[in-house]
Amino acid sequence: MNPTPASVTQAVLARHATEPGALLPILHEVQDALGHIPRDVVPQIAEGLNLSRAEVHGVVTYYHHFRSEAPGRHIVQVCRAEACQSMGSDALMAHAEHTLGCHTHGGHGSTSADGRYTLNPVYCLGLCASSPAVVIDDKLHARMTPAKFDKLVNALGADA
Amino acid sequence: MSAVTVYVPRDSAALAVGADEVAAALQAECARRGIALNLVRNGSRGMFWLETLVEVATAQGRIAYGPVEADDVPALLDAGLLVGSPHALCHGLTDQIPYLAKQERLTFARMGITDPVSLADYEAHEGYAGLRAALALKPEAIVQQVLDSGLRGRGGAAFPTGIKWKTVAAAQAAQKYIVCNADEGDSGTFSDRMTMEGDPFMLIEGMTIAAMAVGATRGYVYIRSEYPDAIATMNEAVARATAAGHLGDNVLGSGRAFQLTIRKAAGAYVCGEETAMLESLEGKRGIVRAKPPLPAIEGLFGQPTVINNVISFASVPLILARGATFYRDYGVGRSRGTLPMQLAGNIKHGGLVEKAFGVTLRELMFDFGGGSATGRPIKTAQVGGPLGTYLPESQWDLPLDYEAYAAVGAVVGHGGIVVHDDSADLSKLARYAMEFCAIESCGKCTPCRIGSTRGVEVIDKIMAPPSPKHNKPQQVQLLRDLCDTMVNGSLCAMGGMTPYPVLSALNHFPQDFGLANPDRQAA
Numbered sequence: 001m002n003p004t005p006a007s008v009t010q011a012v013l014a015r016h017a018t019e020p021g022a023l024l025p026i027l028h029e030v031q032d033a034l035g036h037i038p039r040d041v042v043p044q045i046a047e048g049l050n051l052s053r054a055e056v057h058g059v060v061t062y063y064h065h066f067r068s069e070a071p072g073r074h075i076v077q078v079c080r081a082e083a084c085q086s087m088g089s090d091a092l093m094a095h096a097e098h099t100l101g102c103h104t105h106g107g108h109g110s111t112s113a114d115g116r117y118t119l120n121p122v123y124c125l126g127l128c129a130s131s132p133a134v135v136i137d138d139k140l141h142a143r144m145t146p147a148k149f150d151k152l153v154n155a156l157g158a159d160a
Numbered sequence: 161m162s163a164v165t166v167y168v169p170r171d172s173a174a175l176a177v178g179a180d181e182v183a184a185a186l187q188a189e190c191a192r193r194g195i196a197l198n199l200v201r202n203g204s205r206g207m208f209w210l211e212t213l214v215e216v217a218t219a220q221g222r223i224a225y226g227p228v229e230a231d232d233v234p235a236l237l238d239a240g241l242l243v244g245s246p247h248a249l250c251h252g253l254t255d256q257i258p259y260l261a262k263q264e265r266l267t268f269a270r271m272g273i274t275d276p277v278s279l280a281d282y283e284a285h286e287g288y289a290g291l292r293a294a295l296a297l298k299p300e301a302i303v304q305q306v307l308d309s310g311l312r313g314r315g316g317a318a319f320p321t322g323i324k325w326k327t328v329a330a331a332q333a334a335q336k337y338i339v340c341n342a343d344e345g346d347s348g349t350f351s352d353r354m355t356m357e358g359d360p361f362m363l364i365e366g367m368t369i370a371a372m373a374v375g376a377t378r379g380y381v382y383i384r385s386e387y388p389d390a391i392a393t394m395n396e397a398v399a400r401a402t403a404a405g406h407l408g409d410n411v412l413g414s415g416r417a418f419q420l421t422i423r424k425a426a427g428a429y430v431c432g433e434e435t436a437m438l439e440s441l442e443g444k445r446g447i448v449r450a451k452p453p454l455p456a457i458e459g460l461f462g463q464p465t466v467i468n469n470v471i472s473f474a475s476v477p478l479i480l481a482r483g484a485t486f487y488r489d490y491g492v493g494r495s496r497g498t499l500p501m502q503l504a505g506n507i508k509h510g511g512l513v514e515k516a517f518g519v520t521l522r523e524l525m526f527d528f529g530g531g532s533a534t535g536r537p538i539k540t541a542q543v544g545g546p547l548g549t550y551l552p553e554s555q556w557d558l559p560l561d562y563e564a565y566a567a568v569g570a571v572v573g574h575g576g577i578v579v580h581d582d583s584a585d586l587s588k589l590a591r592y593a594m595e596f597c598a599i600e601s602c603g604k605c606t607p608c609r610i611g612s613t614r615g616v617e618v619i620d621k622i623m624a625p626p627s628p629k630h631n632k633p634q635q636v637q638l639l640r641d642l643c644d645t646m647v648n649g650s651l652c653a654m655g656g657m658t659p660y661p662v663l664s665a666l667n668h669f670p671q672d673f674g675l676a677n678p679d680r681q682a683a
Contacts (some may be wrong), residue, residue, distance in 0.1 A: 020442075023443030023444070024423065024424070024441075025423065025424070028385075028424055055444075062446065063428050065425075065426035082348060082505065082546060084347070086579065087505065106595065106598075107600075122427075123347070123429060124345055124346070124347045124349075125386050126353040128349065128502065129350070129503060130208050130211070130510065142177050
């Protein structure tokens with residue numbers, strides 16, 4: 001039987017039953033397992049921790065890292081912080097938006113219409129002496145150029 | 161022939177330029193040639209323009225090659241990399257590379273030299289000498305050593321570390337906590353990341369010493385989610401230290417307990433503020449708490465808590481091992497010891513430079529950094545992260561210490577230096593500072609939550625084409641008034657210091673705002 005979001009969440013809650021202040025580790029594990037934190041599991045987490053649904057919803061939506069919607073099949077993050085700006089990250093972000101068909105606004109990312117890519121701005125990856133930096137599906141890449149970016153995106157394969 | 165030892169860094173700045181591919185190519189090519197290879201994945205030396213920096217152990221010492229790409233490996237082996245032969249990418253003995261030779265590496269003494277997750281390697285390089293010395297002392301004597309060293313918080317606020325510890329030590333409670341703030345969100349900073357990835361036992365040892373000094377038995381390291389490699393390395397190091405009895409119920413056989421847990425943050429910049437971080441550790445939204453009470457009295461779960469930055473804790477083992485005087489003898493004025501500074505942004509030779517306080521920005525940017533990466537003139541550098549000021553050339557010869565910087569309204573912060581060339585538009589960077597504050601504000605206090613959005617709007621009006629509706633001098637005055645409200649009315653540094661980059665941009669680079677007459681009010 002395939003695990004359901006509810007069964008995954010139940011297992012995560014059981015693992016952290018005795019841990020003080022466990023909400024963030026729980027949300028991380030749920031998102032790592034499911035790709036996002038479905039709205040349906042929020043009441044379940046709230047009940048498991050004896051919190052209100054509003055408290056759990058508040059935490060999920062407060063932190064940039066947590067997602068309530070399923071992301072695209074590939075997640076691309078482009079650093080927007082000052083060090084990367086000094087090396088042309090604004091132009092790189094514009095290039096990424098154009099290439100991937102995504103539009104970012106302020107701190108918010110977006111997913112392309114075909115569900116292939118999610119593009120997120122990120123505020124510092126700690127690679128500030130090798131700017132600009134991006135992350136493509138959990139892999140870091142520094143000293144990025146539009147040409148190198150296209151090569152990496154093409155390498156993701158046509159079908160994925 | 162015995163196996164040749166070759167070092168390929170595992171630091172994420174090396175991984176991001178292909179270090180894993182270089183390591184795999186070395187292994188494959190050596191296997192093909194029937195050469196026995198002892199591959200060590202070390203931390204980074206902190207010379208990021210040379211990454212991937214491959215080092216080979218020779219009778220003369222370690223010899224450096226870089227920047228190496230996987231495709232270079234066969235030719236490097238042909239040229240005699242394994243015996244340290246010359247090559248276009250060879251830089252000779254690593255220790256004699258001027259960038260490293262000119263530094264004063266105390267905290268970063270082991271960085272890039274050891275295998276980060278080898279406890280044996282750590283102990284062979286003075287590791288755990290500090291904790292062993294501490295365990296022979298009474299707790300108050302440990303605190304006294306830290307006080308005498310003059311160590312101040314390296315996270316940015318520069319509060320004397322020993323005074324924090326003394327407060328927690330004096331507090332009465334059944335449970336006390338040690339919390340390491342590893343939410344290194346400032347652009348241009350990576351010394352915490354390097355420490356966690358490249359010398360994690362040093363941080364663990366420093367936190368353990370703090371626990372012994374104040375009587376805490378539990379600790380947390382709160383690490384940014386943007387640092388997955390640091391989280392993985394810290395988890396591995398904690399597991400190894402626990403297995404070896406360096407953490408756990410009986411630290412080094414002392415009969416004292418210290419349990420350490422790694423916690424992953426979730427991408428909120430404001431959680432670098434210590435009370436917001438405590439809220440986050442408790443499983444809540446990272447909303448700033450009003451102070452008092454101080455975390456040293458009522459911190460995590462309401463209990464007395466020592467909160468220090470990674471580099472503050474990491475500085476402690478050496479202080480205990482070599483004595484407070486040894487550390488205090490470095491530095492100037494009330495800024496004692498060394499600071500691992502981070503040269504970042506548009507800089508030719510970016511990386512980690514640990515020097516005693518008192519070095520100048522000009523020395524760092526030109527003697528170490530070699531000027532801009534683009535080859536264009538340097539216009540300014542922002543020191544101390546996104547809440548630090550932009551320093552014009554007239555301030556590049558100031559000694560880098562807490563007091564000298566404070567005297568001109570600047571901050572040393574966490575020691576991050578982001579260099580910009582003459583193509584930078586300071587009005588855009590000022591607008592970005594306000595925009596960043598609007599995105600990252602926790603929302604608790606009005607000057608930060610609303611002021612940052614109004615700040616973006618006012619800067620847009622200043623930069624708009626002249627119109628009867630927007631009188632430029634009036635809008636500039638409005639921006640100054642707004643900044644005054646934010647500085648004096650915000651609950652924490654997020655809103656309180658966002659005006660630093662904004663006003664320094666306006667004061668030192670008025671031409672970028674279309675203002676003809678330089679207005680040199682202090683930032």
